[in-house]
Amino acid sequence: MPKLGMEPVRRKALVDAALRVIGDHGSLSVTMSEIARQAGVSPALAHHYFGSKEQLLIETVRFLLKQLRDDAVAALKAAHTPREKLSAVIRVSFQADQFAPQTIAAWLAFYAEAQRSEETRRFLVIYARRLRSNLLASLKALGPADAAERIAEGAAAMIDGLYIRQSLKSAPISIEASISLTEDYINSALAAFPKGQNQ
Amino acid sequence: MPKLGMEPVRRKALVDAALRVIGDHGSLSVTMSEIARQAGVSPALAHHYFGSKEQLLIETVRFLLKQLRDDAVAALKAAHTPREKLSAVIRVSFQADQFAPQTIAAWLAFYAEAQRSEETRRFLVIYARRLRSNLLASLKALGPADAAERIAEGAAAMIDGLYIRQSLKSAPISIEASISLTEDYINSALAAFPKGQNQ
DNA sequence: TTTTATTGATTGATCAGTCAATCAAAATTA
DNA sequence: TAATTTTGATTGACTGATCAATCAATAAAA
Numbered sequence: 242m243p244k245l246g247m248e249p250v251r252r253k254a255l256v257d258a259a260l261r262v263i264g265d266h267g268s269l270s271v272t273m274s275e276i277a278r279q280a281g282v283s284p285a286l287a288h289h290y291f292g293s294k295e296q297l298l299i300e301t302v303r304f305l306l307k308q309l310r311d312d313a314v315a316a317l318k319a320a321h322t323p324r325e326k327l328s329a330v331i332r333v334s335f336q337a338d339q340f341a342p343q344t345i346a347a348w349l350a351f352y353a354e355a356q357r358s359e360e361t362r363r364f365l366v367i368y369a370r371r372l373r374s375n376l377l378a379s380l381k382a383l384g385p386a387d388a389a390e391r392i393a394e395g396a397a398a399m400i401d402g403l404y405i406r407q408s409l410k411s412a413p414i415s416i417e418a419s420i421s422l423t424e425d426y427i428n429s430a431l432a433a434f435p436k437g438q439n440q
Numbered sequence: 441m442p443k444l445g446m447e448p449v450r451r452k453a454l455v456d457a458a459l460r461v462i463g464d465h466g467s468l469s470v471t472m473s474e475i476a477r478q479a480g481v482s483p484a485l486a487h488h489y490f491g492s493k494e495q496l497l498i499e500t501v502r503f504l505l506k507q508l509r510d511d512a513v514a515a516l517k518a519a520h521t522p523r524e525k526l527s528a529v530i531r532v533s534f535q536a537d538q539f540a541p542q543t544i545a546a547w548l549a550f551y552a553e554a555q556r557s558e559e560t561r562r563f564l565v566i567y568a569r570r571l572r573s574n575l576l577a578s579l580k581a582l583g584p585a586d587a588a589e590r591i592a593e594g595a596a597a598m599i600d601g602l603y604i605r606q607s608l609k610s611a612p613i614s615i616e617a618s619i620s621l622t623e624d625y626i627n628s629a630l631a632a633f634p635k636g637q638n639q
Numbered sequence: 640t641t642t643t644a645t646t647g648a649t650t651g652a653t654c655a656g657t658c659a660a661t662c663a664a665a666a667t668t669a
Numbered sequence: 670t671a672a673t674t675t676t677g678a679t680t681g682a683c684t685g686a687t688c689a690a691t692c693a694a695t696a697a698a699a
Contacts, residue, residue, distance in 0.1 A: 245698065247644060267555025270469065272688060283646050288690060346555045353552040355608065356466025356545045366610040394613065395598060395621045402601025409554065411565040414593065422594045429628045446678060471654065482680050487656060642699075650691075657684080667674070 248290060252300070254280040255287055259301045264343025269298060269350045295358070302351050302364045305344075309368065312336065313375060323382035327427065330375045334400045335419050345408045373397045380427075384434040392430045399423055447489060451499070453479040454486055458500045463542025468497060468549045494557065501550050501563045504543075508567065511535065512574060522581035526626065529574045533599045534618050544607045572596045579626075583633040591629045598622055 258279035262271045273294050277284040291297040316329040338344060355362035373393050380389035403419045414422075457478035461470045472493050476483040490496040515528040537543060554561035572592050579588035602618045613621075 245643065251644090268552060273690085274688075284689085285646055285691085286644080289645080292690095294689065349552050349555065352604065352607065353467060353548050356548065362608060366608050369605060369608055369610065391621060391624070394617075395625055398601030398605055398621070399594060399598045399625075400601065401604050402597030402599065405551065405600050405604055406568060406597055408551065409561060409565050409568055411568065418593075422590065422597070425590070426594055426598075426625060426629070429631065430625070432628065432631070450678090472656085473654080483655085484657085484680055485678075488679080491656095493655065640699095642697105644697080645695080646692105647694090648692090650689105652688090652690105654687085655685095658680105658682090660681090661679080663676105663678090665674100665676080667672100669670100669672075 251280070251282060251286065252290055254282070255290065255297060256301050256304050259297055260305065260347055261343070263301070263350055264341075264347045267346040267350065269354050273297075298354070299358070299360050299364075301347075302361055305347065305351070306364055306368055309333070309339070310371065313371070317375070323379040327376065327379040327383075328424065330372070330379070331396075331400065331420055331423050334372070334404070335416050337416065339404075340407065340416055342408075342410070345404065349405070349408050369397070369401075372400065380431075384431055388430075388434060392427060395430065396423060396427055399426055450479070450481060450485065451489055453481070454489065454496060455500050455503050458496055459504065459546055460542070462500070462549055463540075463546045466545040466549065468553050472496075497553070498557070498559050498563075500546075501560055504546065504550070505563055505567055508532070508538070509570065512570070516574070522578040526575065526578040526582075527623065529571070529578070530595075530599065530619055530622050533571070533603070534615050536615065538603075539606065539615055541607075541609070544603065548604070548607050568596070568600075571599065579630075583630055587629075587633060591626060594629065595622060595626055598625055 255276060259271075259276045262276050262279050263269060266275075272284075273287050274284045276297070277287045280287070287297060291300065313330065313333045316333045317326055320326040320329040333339075351361055352365060355365045376396050377389055377393040380392050383389070384392070400423055403414060403422065407413060407419075454475060458470075458475045461475050461478050462468060465474075471483075472486050473483045475496070476486045479486070486496060490499065511532045512529065515532045516525055519525040519528040532538075550560055551564060554564045575595050576588055576592040579591050582588070583591070599622055602613060602621065606612060606618075
């Protein structure tokens with residue numbers, strides 16, 4: 242069966258499988274065997290390409306992050322005014338695929354892992370910074386710099402909080418409700434500064 | 441050595457130890473041996489009193505939750521006006537001991553565990569509901585019911601989000617900044633309804 | 640023939656959970 | 670009170686299962 246150039250194919254399949262297994266299982270305590278089985282290869286092959294479980298996991302967060310970044314870049318490009326860009330950033334955070342229970346479970350598992358794995362933590366810090374700075378860039382055009390900083394901080398926290406709370410699956414808040422809650426926060430926080438082309 | 445009445449003493453010691461070990465390790469993947477060692481007893485004794493690791497872990501969340509509830513009850517009793525009660529609830533969420541890295545790590549680990557353990561999930565749902573309803577009770581005295589619902593949802597999310605973001609330990613926000621961010625949100629959200637004895 | 644892909648079989652380590660045995664306080668009996 | 674029995678507390682040693690990681694072997698391209 243060995244065709245050449247399998248490496249990238251298998252790597253992708255294994256990362257996808259890892260994401261699925263982690264999402265279903267709701268934890269990083271998943272076995273290489275299970276991931277490999279999902280990817281349709283032997284556990285030994287997973288080790289062959291990734292060296293260790295930890296490395297595969299790290300590639301998996303990296304992938305999760307890349308997806309989100311690509312979506313954010315695309316959404317920001319489509320938006321033009323600062324206010325539109327703000328809404329675009331919020332919308333991406335609550336996209337349907339990001340809101341899928343398995344995706345939420347995977348993010349949560351990686352958050353927990355970040356307490357132990359310095360490398361995982363680094364990736365999540367990048368995510369947190371990016372969300373904050375995406376918000377901040379637009380907010381600075383809509384209000385004074387110091388207020389913008391605070392609002393960005395608050396909005397990022399609210400987004401993450403809505404996301405986390407979703408993981409408990411009790412009284413789940415819809416995508417639209419989550420978006421409008423965040424938008425409302427920004428609107429009322431910005432209401433004190435009617436200088437920019439607010440709303 | 442066997443004195444009578446050791447059971448409650450050992451149970452408490454083991455739960456305390458579990459909390460410490462989980463907090464330090466930043467994960468629920470800790471061994472019974474490690475927990476028992478911290479508590480100064482043999483692993484066998486931990487099994488003797490708790491039956492299983494899962495059960496010990498569940499008692500541990502329960503304890504974490506009870507602490508928070510007791511603090512909230514005390515703080516609410518000391519506050520009198522709705523606005524004071526609101527601030528009390530917020531303050532308790534960001535108390536120093538709740539903000540300690542180990543405590544945050546433990547909460548996070550349990551959030552992840554909730555994806556797998558129905559019982560753990562139930563406890564966290566109780567926490568989430570309680571936070572929301574504590575906020576809601578006071579907010580209803582300060583604005584119309586439907587707005588109160590939304591603000592409670594938003595504030596609870598912001599609190600959880602600030603908490604989670606703290607776990608990444610990058611650009612950590614101080615206790616005071618977290619509190620004032622949440623207070624500001626409530627104030628500006630409430631600003632539209634100058635009916636109650638707002639602020 | 641060399642290189643790449645792939646696996647089955649195996650190893651070594653780690654752990655949760657069990658169990659039989661010990662020890663000493665408390666209760667009971669003489 | 671002294672002797673004896675019972676009971677709770679405690680552990681060391683063991684077991685069975687699970688898993689990450691390794692490796693030697695095979696098969697098919699190039």
